[in-house]
């Protein structure tokens with residue numbers, strides 16, 4: 001389905017706030033979902049920002065064509081581990097069009113993934129640089145770069161159907177979700193609850209090293225939910241999150257997902 005096909009009489013078009021809610025759950029596969037999300041324009045503030053950044057550019061990338069659109073998830077459709085961040089960075093994913101690609105945060109993440117044998121290379125410069133992931137899918141609760149890396153609650157909620165649909169499509173193979181930061185944690189819990197995952201009460205709190213096992217439903221598998229500080233430059237430059245700290249949590253997540261020997 002392309003942008004033109006998505007809109008029709010009585011059907012929300014890409015500029016409508018209901019575009020994600022109407023279309024995401026109807027996608028038959030991740031390829032369709034990844035394609036459709038790139039057409040979404042449901043959040044006027046984020047559309048304006050992502051396109052302004054893409055027009056103005058950072059001086060170091062002056063000669064590059066910015067993506068300037070929603071950034072789809074990245075990784076195989078049969079991933080056992082999902083890594084859920086916050087949103088694409090203005091000059092990272094919003095420039096390259098691939099999740100976590102083209103900035104220091106992505107380099108930190110891909111270095112850790114490569115250390116554990118889950119990424120084919122330790123860095124990420126651009127879409128098409130040959131990077132592949134093994135058993136891991138990277139995504140975020142907000143698919144467009146937000147000003148100051150701060151989506152509003154309304155933008156988070158508008159984008160939620162994309163995350164819900166992505167996790168539903170991953171569900172047959174998914175065994176663990178590693179959430180990077182409190183924003184992603186708060187965004188994910190309602191998605192899991194709506195998908196029928198019983199959550200403990202009180203709801204589990206985010207923290208670095210948090211690990212909750214959500215019981216199986218309908219004969220399915222249990223799901224491991226883990227938390228880590230976000231590998232943002234603010235956290236890694238200040239030492240709040242070090243590579244050993246991050247690798248330890250990622251290793252735990254990969255192990256419970258069955259990705260390590």
Ligand code: SF4
Pocket residue numbers: 020037040041042043046047070142143144155158159160162
């Ligand atoms: S943040 Fe999500 S819902 Fe909002 S415009 Fe981007 S893709 Fe669409």
